[in-house]
Amino acid sequence: MTAEAHVARNYKPLPVTIASGEGAWVTDVEGRRYLDLLAGYSALNFGHGHPDLVAAATDQLGRVTLTSRAFRSDRLEPFAAALAELCGKDLVLPMNTGAEAVETGIKVARAWGYRVKGVPADRAKMVVAHGNFHGRTTTIVGFSDDPDARDAFGPYAPGFVAVPFGDAAALAAAIDDDTVAVMIEPIQGEGGVVIPPDGYLREVRELTRERNVLFIADEIQSGLGRTGETFACDREGVVPDMYLLGKALGGGILPVSAVVADEEVLGVLRPGEHGSTFGGNPLAAAVGLAVVGLLRDGGFQERALALGEHLGTRLDALVGRGVVGYRRAGLWAGVDIDPAVGTGRDVAEALLARGVLVKDTHGQTIRIAPPLVIRATELDWAMEQLQVVLSR
Incomplete structure (x- = not known):
C-alpha cells in the first residue's frame, strides 16, 4: 500500500512527508529539514508558526470558534474594519477559500451590473485574461485555458470573454455595453509569475473607469506583502474597485478569504443573497486581524x-x-529552466534531495516564493x- 492509498489523486506531490515547520523551515517524518521556497503558494508569507498568529489562534480557540453569520461575533467587526482600512475601502465580505472569494466577486459584479449599471437581465459579461488561474470551481474553470483545469468538467458557464494578458488594446475591444467587470491577476502566479508590461494596470484602471466597468484585482496570491508592496497593484499606484484576497490572509493557519470594495459596489448585496457557514467565523477573524497587524507598519x-x-x-x-x-x-520569481537540464519537475525533485522545496509549473518553470521571514x-x-x- 502506498503512503497515500486513500487520498484522491488530484495532486502529484513531491516525495516528502512533512511533519512540522518553523519559520522558513520544515521537517519531514524522518527528521530531515528542508528550506521552504514555496510557502504554501504564498499562504505562508509570514512563515510556519509565526508567534503572533499562533497566539491569536490559540487565544481564540479557548473562547469561541464558530457562531455562523446568524449571529454577530466580537471578532468580525474589528477584522473587517482593519482590513477595510488596509485596502482603503468601505466594506469586507469574508469567505474561506480563494475560489470562494472569486465566485463571490463574480456574483457581486453581476448584481452591480444589473442593479447599478442597468445591464439587461442575464446578459452580464466579464473580461478575463488568457493564462489566468482564479481557482478550480466549475464556473471558474470554464474561463481557464489550462487543459488540466478545464478539460472534462463542462458544460461551462457563459458570460466570460478572455483576452491576452497585458494587452490593453485587446481588453478595450472586448468591452461592450453588457460588460460589468474586468477581472485579472495583477501578476499571474500559477502561470509562472507572469508580470504584465509597465503601465498595463494603469491602462486597465483608466479604461474600466471610462467605460463604467468594475476593475477586480485577484490579489489572492500576489497580495499582502509578497511583491514588496501591500498589493501588487500598488506597484503602479493603482486602486481597483474590488480586491479579492486569500492565502496569506489566513496566516497559513486556516483558510480565510475576503472580497473588499466600497459601499457602492459591495452594498448591492442584500441579506440572504450570499453567505457561508464558516466565512467570517471568530477564529478566522482573529487570525485575519493579526495578519493585518503584521502588515500595518x-x-x-x-x-x-x-x-x-x-x-x-x-x-x-x-x-x-x-x-x-x-x-x-x-520575493517572488518564476524561473525558466533550460530543457537541456531537465523539466521543472526534475529540478524540483533534485532540489528536494538537497533540502530545498520548490514547485514546478507549466513544464519548464519553477516558482520561488519563500516565507518573508527567510x-x-x-x-x-x-x-x-x-x-x-x-x-x-
Whole structure:
C-alpha cells in the first residue's frame, strides 16, 4: 500500500512527508529539514508558526470558534474594519477559500451590473485574461485555458470573454455595453509569475473607469506583502474597485478569504443573497486581524523588496547556466529552466534531495516564493543548491 492509498489523486506531490515547520523551515517524518521556497503558494508569507498568529489562534480557540453569520461575533467587526482600512475601502465580505472569494466577486459584479449599471437581465459579461488561474470551481474553470483545469468538467458557464494578458488594446475591444467587470491577476502566479508590461494596470484602471466597468484585482496570491508592496497593484499606484484576497490572509493557519470594495459596489448585496457557514467565523477573524497587524507598519513589505533584490542578483548569475530567464516581483520569481537540464519537475525533485522545496509549473518553470521571514543567508544557500542541480 502506498503512503497515500486513500487520498484522491488530484495532486502529484513531491516525495516528502512533512511533519512540522518553523519559520522558513520544515521537517519531514524522518527528521530531515528542508528550506521552504514555496510557502504554501504564498499562504505562508509570514512563515510556519509565526508567534503572533499562533497566539491569536490559540487565544481564540479557548473562547469561541464558530457562531455562523446568524449571529454577530466580537471578532468580525474589528477584522473587517482593519482590513477595510488596509485596502482603503468601505466594506469586507469574508469567505474561506480563494475560489470562494472569486465566485463571490463574480456574483457581486453581476448584481452591480444589473442593479447599478442597468445591464439587461442575464446578459452580464466579464473580461478575463488568457493564462489566468482564479481557482478550480466549475464556473471558474470554464474561463481557464489550462487543459488540466478545464478539460472534462463542462458544460461551462457563459458570460466570460478572455483576452491576452497585458494587452490593453485587446481588453478595450472586448468591452461592450453588457460588460460589468474586468477581472485579472495583477501578476499571474500559477502561470509562472507572469508580470504584465509597465503601465498595463494603469491602462486597465483608466479604461474600466471610462467605460463604467468594475476593475477586480485577484490579489489572492500576489497580495499582502509578497511583491514588496501591500498589493501588487500598488506597484503602479493603482486602486481597483474590488480586491479579492486569500492565502496569506489566513496566516497559513486556516483558510480565510475576503472580497473588499466600497459601499457602492459591495452594498448591492442584500441579506440572504450570499453567505457561508464558516466565512467570517471568530477564529478566522482573529487570525485575519493579526495578519493585518503584521502588515500595518510596512516592515514585511520592505523585507520582501530587499530580499527580492538579493534573490534577483543570485538568479542573474544563473542565467545562461541552466536558467533561460526569470521574472521577479519582490520575493517572488518564476524561473525558466533550460530543457537541456531537465523539466521543472526534475529540478524540483533534485532540489528536494538537497533540502530545498520548490514547485514546478507549466513544464519548464519553477516558482520561488519563500516565507518573508527567510534570511538572506538562507536564500544564498538555496541558490547554491540550485546552482549545483543545474550543473549536473
